[in-house]
Amino acid sequence: MARSTFKVxxxxxxxxxKNGKVPVMxxxxxxxxxxxxxxxLNIRLALWDTEANKAxxxxxxxxxxxxxxxxxxxxxxxxxxxxxxxxxxxxxxxVRNAWLGMGGECKLLMxxxxxxxxxxxxxxxKDRAQSxxxxxxxxxxxxxxxLSHEYHLTDIPFNELKxxxxxxxxxxxxxxxxxxxxTIPTSIKKLRLMTYTAFRNGWISTDPFAGYxxxxxxxxxxxxxxxxxxxxxxxxxxxxxxxxxRDIFVFCCFTGIAYSDVKxxxxxxxxxxxxxxxxxxxxxxxxxTQFRVKLLPVARQLVEKxxxxxxxxxxxxxxxxxxxxxxxxxxxxxxxxxxxxPTTHIARHTFATTVTLSQGVPLETVSKMLGHKHITxxxxxxxxxxxxxxxxxxxxxxxxxxKFRIAQ
Numbered sequence: 001m002a003r004s005t006f007k008v009x010x011x012x013x014x015x016x017x018k019n020g021k022v023p024v025m026x027x028x029x030x031x032x033x034x035x036x037x038x039x040x041l042n043i044r045l046a047l048w049d050t051e052a053n054k055a056x057x058x059x060x061x062x063x064x065x066x067x068x069x070x071x072x073x074x075x076x077x078x079x080x081x082x083x084x085x086x087x088x089x090x091x092x093x094x095v096r097n098a099w100l101g102m103g104g105e106c107k108l109l110m111x112x113x114x115x116x117x118x119x120x121x122x123x124x125x126k127d128r129a130q131s132x133x134x135x136x137x138x139x140x141x142x143x144x145x146x147l148s149h150e151y152h153l154t155d156i157p158f159n160e161l162k163x164x165x166x167x168x169x170x171x172x173x174x175x176x177x178x179x180x181x182x183t184i185p186t187s188i189k190k191l192r193l194m195t196y197t198a199f200r201n202g203w204i205s206t207d208p209f210a211g212y213x214x215x216x217x218x219x220x221x222x223x224x225x226x227x228x229x230x231x232x233x234x235x236x237x238x239x240x241x242x243x244x245x246r247d248i249f250v251f252c253c254f255t256g257i258a259y260s261d262v263k264x265x266x267x268x269x270x271x272x273x274x275x276x277x278x279x280x281x282x283x284x285x286x287x288x289t290q291f292r293v294k295l296l297p298v299a300r301q302l303v304e305k306x307x308x309x310x311x312x313x314x315x316x317x318x319x320x321x322x323x324x325x326x327x328x329x330x331x332x333x334x335x336x337x338x339x340x341x342p343t344t345h346i347a348r349h350t351f352a353t354t355v356t357l358s359q360g361v362p363l364e365t366v367s368k369m370l371g372h373k374h375i376t377x378x379x380x381x382x383x384x385x386x387x388x389x390x391x392x393x394x395x396x397x398x399x400x401x402x403k404f405r406i407a408q
Contacts, residue, residue, distance in 0.1 A: 006030050006080050008073045010053045028092040035092035075202035107203040110155040113194055129285050139190035146172045158198040161208045223349035235336040245328035247302055248317050249347050254299040256351030256370050259344040260285040263319040284371040291371030
């Protein structure tokens with residue numbers, strides 16, 4: 001088809017002034033046809049540049065408004081281009097409706113989520129983990145149950161998702177599904193990914209998550225103190241199978257690697273440098289992120305202890321399934337005199353707190369060794385012990401000394 005004329009501009013609806021602000025409107029022009037729409041933004045009259053059709057100046061407010069207007073213009077442009085490539089004619093109303101999600105190709109939330117899962121499944125075993133896929137499937141079920149419960153629907157258009165939808169979903173996850181506060185963000189993040197996909201592709205004009213913040217109350221993470229860890233290491237156990245589980249648990253306490261990673265750890269993953277130091281260099285099963293951990297003496301001794309075993313796949317340890325490991329750890333806890341039952345994951349917490357952070361290892365270093373993509377994950381994951389806080393304050397007290405005095 002012949003190239004059409006296309007333009008998007010913004011203007012103010014001055015007659016609707018309220019509290020010193022007026023609505024920002026948009027106008028699409030295609031081959032002489034015109035379609036208008038609301039940008040769902042309000043601005044002070046003094047801040048608007050009529051000639052430039054945008055907010056003037058470099059204030060935070062002006063930058064925020066201009067960024068939203070630019071996003072609107074870009075997304076409308078994407079819809080215009082898509083219609084030009086597909087149809088024999090294009091009008092301003094057709095472009096506007098496509099941008100608002102009112103066209104014949106209105107995109108649906110669960111349909112998009114399902115397509116995402118299909119594509120994700122093909123990447124499992126390559127650069128995505130099966131456990132991550134299961135988390136996405138669980139979030140899909142939560143969202144499907146919410147639509148059925150709250151709206152009696154099996155799917156919903158993206159353009160109908162507002163802030164209220166998100167807030168109701170959070171309440172549903174908490175009250176109806178009884179999810180713990182620390183697990184709710186997992187489902188919220190999956191929904192957020194879908195709405196961001198819709199916004200990025202121009203299916204909706206505004207992401208309903210824009211400006212939204214959810215701050216859950218995380219539970220304190222269990223970990224072994226120095227005395228508890230030593231008790232586990234010293235305890236005499238009734239049979240060698242339980243002792244093997246204890247050794248693997250202790251190895252994880254001194255390396256921070258997760259159960260899924262120690263289970264697949266091979267001798268090829270352990271490297272010796274020019275100083276004869278041994279390092280684990282591998283990618284996390286859960287996220288695919290690379291991690292590097294230098295073996296401390298305890299971990300090194302355990303590797304050497306089991307080096308004479310010939311195991312399938314050249315793995316380092318004879319690791320049982322996770323449930324069996326945790327059941328055996330209950331026996332370890334009872335014999336060691338622990339007041340709680342540790343799990344394989346508590347070993348990772350113990351490395352982050354007792355073995356590293358409490359000994360003064362910087363948070364950034366711990367984050368790298370744990371294979372976290374973001375240091376904020378480490379901040380939630382690792383709890384600084386009171387002993388470390390006390391030692392840091394004692395050091396500070398010694399440094400400050402008599403530098404500061406209260407006036408007499």
